[in-house]
Amino acid sequence: MRFTTSTMDLMPLQASQPFDPSKYRYTGPNVQPRQLPNTRSQAPITTGTSVIGLQFDGGVMIAADKLGSYGSLARYQNIGRLMRVNDHVILGCTGDYADFQFLRDIIDQKMIDEECLDDGIVTRAPALHCWLTRVLYNRRSRFDPLWTTFVVGGLDDDGKPFLGFVDKLGTAYTAPQIVSGMGGHLATPLLREKMDGQPPLSEAAARELLIRCMTVCYYRDCRAFSKFQIATLKAGSIKIEDDLEVKGDWEVAHFSKEHA
Amino acid sequence: MSVQTMQPGARETAAGGPRQRYFYPYADNGGTVVAIAGDDFVVVASDTRLSSGYSIYTRDQKKTFQLSERTILGSTGCWCDVLTMTKVLRARMQMYRHEHNKAMSTGAVAQLLSTMLYHKRFFPYYVSNVLAGLDENGKGIVYHYDPVGHHDPGKCYTGGSGGALIQPLLDNQINYKNQENVTPEPLTVKKTVSIIKDVFTSACERDIYTGDAVAIQVITKDGITEELFPLRRD
Numbered sequence: 001m002r003f004t005t006s007t008m009d010l011m012p013l014q015a016s017q018p019f020d021p022s023k024y025r026y027t028g029p030n031v032q033p034r035q036l037p038n039t040r041s042q043a044p045i046t047t048g049t050s051v052i053g054l055q056f057d058g059g060v061m062i063a064a065d066k067l068g069s070y071g072s073l074a075r076y077q078n079i080g081r082l083m084r085v086n087d088h089v090i091l092g093c094t095g096d097y098a099d100f101q102f103l104r105d106i107i108d109q110k111m112i113d114e115e116c117l118d119d120g121i122v123t124r125a126p127a128l129h130c131w132l133t134r135v136l137y138n139r140r141s142r143f144d145p146l147w148t149t150f151v152v153g154g155l156d157d158d159g160k161p162f163l164g165f166v167d168k169l170g171t172a173y174t175a176p177q178i179v180s181g182m183g184g185h186l187a188t189p190l191l192r193e194k195m196d197g198q199p200p201l202s203e204a205a206a207r208e209l210l211i212r213c214m215t216v217c218y219y220r221d222c223r224a225f226s227k228f229q230i231a232t233l234k235a236g237s238i239k240i241e242d243d244l245e246v247k248g249d250w251e252v253a254h255f256s257k258e259h260a
Numbered sequence: 261m262s263v264q265t266m267q268p269g270a271r272e273t274a275a276g277g278p279r280q281r282y283f284y285p286y287a288d289n290g291g292t293v294v295a296i297a298g299d300d301f302v303v304v305a306s307d308t309r310l311s312s313g314y315s316i317y318t319r320d321q322k323k324t325f326q327l328s329e330r331t332i333l334g335s336t337g338c339w340c341d342v343l344t345m346t347k348v349l350r351a352r353m354q355m356y357r358h359e360h361n362k363a364m365s366t367g368a369v370a371q372l373l374s375t376m377l378y379h380k381r382f383f384p385y386y387v388s389n390v391l392a393g394l395d396e397n398g399k400g401i402v403y404h405y406d407p408v409g410h411h412d413p414g415k416c417y418t419g420g421s422g423g424a425l426i427q428p429l430l431d432n433q434i435n436y437k438n439q440e441n442v443t444p445e446p447l448t449v450k451k452t453v454s455i456i457k458d459v460f461t462s463a464c465e466r467d468i469y470t471g472d473a474v475a476i477q478v479i480t481k482d483g484i485t486e487e488l489f490p491l492r493r494d
Contacts, residue, residue, distance in 0.1 A: 137344055145283060171289065174318075185315065
């Protein structure tokens with residue numbers, strides 16, 4: 001096996017730029033290892049925790065808390081991790097918040113372009129889900145991932161509720177209940193217990209279940225926060241409730257004067 | 261030597277220079293695929309559990325992809341690679357259809373898949389593939405692949421997390437390996453489907469990534485039929 005590279009191996013057959021051999025000596029006398037650090041994503045910085053989504057009879061509902069954690073510091077306590085894409089799609093994002101903002105701007109522009117095109121075609125949830133999968137897969141294949149997990153919700157082309165998951169590798173699937181982040185361990189069993197083999201939930205029952213899951217996540221996820229949002233999508237309407245809070249039962253908390 | 265911009269979490273090694281955290285582009289999403297060929301049919305089956313670590317993503321994701329009227333691909337392993345590879349494969353098959361004005365034969369798909377996989381020899385699709393279909397004479401054929409495109413035709417193959425548990429049993433029952441004084445009988449669809457159900461129920465006893473249900477598809481000259489057989493959900 002050859003461990004040395006001759007510059008001949010590196011010269012492109014058709015040079016579009018001047019070729020500088022001195023950059024390509026990896027071994028030999030007085031060769032310094034490359035100083036520049038790797039500028040690709042290796043770790044998320046400001047992160048959001050779980051996003052919980054479920055289907056109900058006639059629509060989908062997604063919830064996420066409003067915290068951006070900076071490692072273990074609960075740094076940004078009023079950020080929205082849910083997004084209304086257009087009249088037919090909502091999504092929530094776990095993971096790096098900057099990467100979410102980056103994609104959010106791109107998605108917003110996409111919707112503007114679609115509006116301008118005005119050809120009667122509208123992006124629905126399965127289409128956005130597919131597009132996101134491709135974008136995230138291609139970024140991971142360049143070893144520069146967008147360190148995010150998305151939960152995409154809406155109605156499909158037949159008007160049936162659609163809920164999709166995409167992670168930073170481009171792993172994608174659809175299911176009646178989707179939870180990203182730590183909530184995947186905490187909330188998924190609660191959702192499946194109520195939904196498996198049952199007729200579709202009513203909107204009220206779905207909302208109650210979602211709030212119960214957010215409460216459990218707040219109790220048990222170290223990076224969760226009490227304030228959260230719920231986005232509800234039904235045929236023809238999207239509602240994002242922004243001022244919800246988990247109060248919780250702290251009876252056992254004897255450190256607090258209220259409960260002394 | 262110092263580094264101007266340090267990534268959080270990056271530390272200097274003893275020899276100096278940054279040490280980076282490593283992003284791993286693959287995941288194991290589990291799943292098992294089995295395909296068995298008969299004289300005029302092929303049965304392809306996969307479980308329907310998609311996993312990640314000790315979590316179940318969904319109990320309702322089959323690992324088989326119908327590529328044409330007579331060819332089905334079973335793909336399991338890293339699910340992001342599975343999705344991409346099948347998307348590209350379907351696009352390539354469409355291109356073939358437009359260029360040659362006929363659908364790809366099973367043998368042609370087999371070769372194409374091999375080439376596609378080897379094309380990514382130095383950053384592979386981390387996928388176990390089992391391709392099954394009817395050849396031009398209507399005879400069943402199954403191909404098994406490694407992640408970089410080596411493929412082999414045969415009568416029955418398995419792939420995925422439970423593959424190693426099932427393959428030996430099929431070698432014995434379908435190919436009559438290590439059996440003495442036995443007269444091979446031609447396989448029927450009914451017998452094959454029955455064997456498939458047995459091997460999957462056995463595999464999901466011991467493989468945590470196999471379970472929930474097995475989607476069994478039978479390809480004959482009359483078309484493709486499908487059955488969903490429930491398995492253990494633990």
